[in-house]
Amino acid sequence: MTVSRSYDAVIVGGGHNGLVAAAYLARAGRTVLVLERLPVTGGAAVSTRPFAGVDARLSRYSYLVSLLPPKIVRELGLRFAVRTRTVSSYTPALRGGRPTGLLVGAGRTRESFAALTGSDAEYAAWERFYAMTRHVAERVFPTLTEPLPDRGALRDRIGDAEAWRMLFEEPVGVAIEETFRDDLVRGVVLTDALIGTFADAHDPTLLQNRCFLYHVIGGGTGDWNVPVGGMGALTDALADAARSAGAEIATGHEATRLETDGRTAEVTFRTADHEGTVAARHVLVGAPPQQLAALLGEPAAQPAEGAQLKVNMLLTRLPRLRDRSVDPRDAFAGTFHISEGYGQLAAAYAEAAGGRLPSAPPSEIYCHSLTDPSILGPDLAARGCHTMTLFGLHTPARLFADDHDATRAALLKSTLAELDQHLEEPITDCLAVDADGRPCIEAKTPLDLERDLRLPGGHIFHRDLAFPYATERTGRWGVETAHPNVLLCGAGAVRGGGVSGIPGHNAAMAVLGR
Secondary structure (H helix, E strand, O other): OOOOOEEEEEEEOOEHHHHHHHHHHHHOOOOEEEEEOOOOOEOOOOEEOOOOOOOEOEEOOOOOEOOOOHHHHHHOOOOOOEEOOOEEEEEEEEEOOEEEEEEEEOOOHHHHHHHHHOOOHHHHHHHHHHHHHHHHHHHHHHHHHOOOOEHHHHHHHHOOHHHHHHHHHOOHHHHHHHHOOOHHHHHHHHHHHOOOOOOOOOOOOOHHHHHHHHHHOHHHOOOOEEEOOOHHHHHHHHHHHHHHOOOEEEEOOEEEEEEEOOOOEEEEEEOOOOEEEEEEEEEEEOOOHHHHHHHHOOOOOOOOOOOOEEEEEEEOOOOOEOOOOOOHHHHOOOEEEEOOOHHHHHHHHHHHHOOOOOOOOOEEEEOHHHHOHHHEOHHHHHOOOEEEEEEEOOOOHHHHOOOHHHHHHHHHHHHHHHHHOOEOOOHHHHEOEOOOOOEOEEEEOHHHHHHHHOOHHHOOOOOOOOOOOEOOOOOOOOOEOOOOOEEEOOOOOOOOOOOOOHHHHHHHHHHOOO
8 A cells, every 4th residue: 555644643553542542543534554564454463263273263362352341332433242151261170089070150159059069158159259349340351441540539539438448459369368268169250360471369469359350340241252353353344444444455565664753753664665655743653662662762661461371163063061061152241260269379379379370270261163163164063063272371481481382282181181180071071173184172361362363472462451540650541651642542441451442532531631
């Protein structure tokens, strides 16, 4: 394409946040150019067919939606929908040598708690605890698309001193241990504090609390929903909305330098065959803060460390479970927790912090196609095939530094072995094969994400999450930088992380002077 020479806004990065910003600004009458390094838009929120000759569109990196405000979908007129999962979670266990488990949802939660723990006490505690988090969610979630409140204002808005203490002042491990007695139940609660975050339940920095908060406030309910058509359906809809409003999207254009005097800016880019420069009144950067520093030629902060394993699979059938009390279609529809008891999570963290792969790697699994079979081609659906997504915890990037491929293979083997303990057949017996006869399974470590998506340290949130209130270092919207006309519009902004579009919305509002 031929790009114009000057724009009201140039957006670096065509991930979902950059596209949200582009759509809002273009709809407001601003001239907008999006520069995307890759040949397609979407960033980590994409759907792909990773297995040769297999018609299954998997959400390759990010995979569930909770934090996307309905107001963004409504205001941008997006043709995009999510579906609620019929089951929240299933956690298999062995009690007295007998296979059992905890099923949350499908109208069986209370019964399942009683069968697992022998009384209604843990269920009652569960209900009280999540009534508290829902109260917080209802009050905090609407603030995410408003100017940042200060700490006191957010505390007053929540209006619950005990909830504030549990979530904002003390390590969340304190609240979990005060509230629950069963190790398995404690672990299920703690997992929301560890998704994409390498921390202990009692980390004094409260990094785990910040992660927990973002996992329980989405939509004002904390529900995690399935994107219909896969995650790429969202970013395709966003790209369409931005283009329809007049934004130009240039894929295969990598921004290489950014110069600004605070009032005007110039962005240099390169393609496969040439270089160019465009001028802009504002530059919005959807890339991580380290990349912004590199574009500006400024010193960059040490990147945060990613600590997750993402595994994508296609199965010919759902595996049979050792726990015969639950249908695999229920167990895998929600989040299927593996080796995520409270003690197991602590042990895995200690081993990884000590430089060793966890001996019992914790992970969680779900099958997108049980809720949304549209991601499968007609033949796969007719044959009863299903996608399976596994997200592993406590696998920091440092563990892969010496021999990445061998370490990834060893971790994948031990992670699947943990799952197999709860199945009547090895999961590998259920794997489909691609057109070349290879098993349909791929694994992505933090170093893979750093290479494929340029996420520093392979960190899925670009950097450590922050509490959603203003500090002395934040601006009005949490997207501001040291340069008045350069804004962060990606996950590295305050209130970034997850598939939300919130940083893109907030950066656009900052440009528009809202």
